[in-house]
Amino acid sequence: MTAAIRLPVAPRPFRDELLSSWMVRVASRYGLEVPDMTAYMAGQRDTLPLLRQIDDTAPDPELLKIWARGCRIDPARLERLSLKFRHHNRPRDWISSARGGGVSVCFACFDADVAVGRDAYIRADWRLVERVVCPVHKEMLRDRCLECGAHLRTSFRLRTGLLRVFCAKCECLLTGRGGARADRADTAFTEGTLTFQRQVERIINGDKGHLALLERTIRALWAPLDRAGAARPVLALWFDQEGWNCPFEARAAVGAPAPLQHLSVRWRVLTLVILGDLFGERMVPMATMPEAAARLFRRAAPIPRAPYGRRAAISKGEDPIDIVTRRVQRLSKSPVPRWNGNFEDERADFGRVRP
Structure with missing residues (x-):
């Protein structure tokens, strides 16, 4: 039986790095993929765990032990990289599952890593669902490659002694092109979105009642409209284009x-x-729903008239969203023809509708 392998050199994880990002960096230094590196460090042992996809949220303890021993690092340090440890009070729905290996990244962060002479790496907080703006560089996160337009999947390669991040499909370097700032209009929009992002983060990390209310509000916005087979969310009424799908x-x-x-x-x-x-x-x-919001949510389902009135219902402890969105229809399973909807880059302006 071959003993477990210990690597002579392995890069240390950064404090805010995603666990899978560190594993990929270690494997890339030796020209291997993560499953191959795991098998190499484990040796020919009967207790080798299945080489399944790395779970950044709650990683396999046996997998962490193999990597900790092979990289000569404290297993507790690797455990602290997991999202379960970082955000132990956060609901699972507010951590991105990253289906298909996709990821949202900040190109300016990659440029900043290279500028200070370190490997580029994936930040753990980019997996938080509400995280859409980088709080450091005030730039929008990217989940599509700027060259090929595909959903972004990353790979690491050595360039001038440092690991750089590339698109796994078209193999282009992911960079902010020198960190050029966006124009003033885009910057103003990004800063406004960052304000919304911070407010949502405070709700998630604060009162559970407010978080439950936020979740119900978002579910109501993305609930299907009352027209059967439309597969349109309630927020479609917020747009000013007739027939928007x-x-x-x-x-x-x-x-x-x-x-x-x-x-x-x-x-x-x-x-x-x-x-x-x-x-x-x-x-x-809070307390009562604004009229503009109520007009949107009424389209989700017919509103049964309470015998004691809407204000009395609220005073009796019923949530205003539950009153407006009661009996929401289920999403129709019928397919939607592609030529009946708007698709990516088909329309750039997102105007408001005032019902």
Whole structure:
């Protein structure tokens, strides 16, 4: 039986690094993929765990032991890289599952890493669902490659002694092109979105009642409209274009329990903007729902008239969202023809509708 292998040199994880990012950096230094590196460090042992995809949220303890021993590092240090340890009080729905290996990144952060002479790496907080703007560089996160337009999947390669991040599909270098700043209009929009992002973060890390209200509000916005087979969310009424349909890439969020999990960065940004537009700084309805929001949510389902009135219902402890969105129809399973909807880059301006 071959003993477990210990690597002569292995890069140390950064404090804010994603666990899988560190594993990829170690494997890339030796020209291997992560499963191959795991098998190499484990040796020919009967207790080798299945070489399944790395779970950044709650990693396999046996897998961590193999990497800790092979890289000569404290296992507790690797455990602290997991999202479960970093955000132990955060609901799972507010941590991106990163299906298909996709990731949202800040190109300016990669440029900053190279500028100080260290490997580029994936930040753990980029996996938080509400994180759409980099708080350091005030730039929008990217989940699509600027060259090929595909959903972003990353790979690491050595360049001039440092690991750089590349698009796994077209193999282009992911860079902010010298960190050029956006124009003033884009900067103002980004700073406004960052304000919404911080407000949502405070709700998530604060009162559980406000978080539950926020989740119900977002579910109501992405609930299907009352027209059968439309597969359109309630927030479609916020637009000013008649006949606007939910883009195909966002359709999975309509009627889903945790809609933000299924959305790209651009649609998560739109959700935050609509929350700020409808409810202001609180991002959730308090006591009574604003009339503009009520007009949107009424289209989700017919509203049964309470025998004691709406204000009396609220005074009896019923949530205003539950009153407006009661009996929401389930999402129709019928397919939506692609030529009946708006798709990516088909329309750039996102105007408001004032019902």
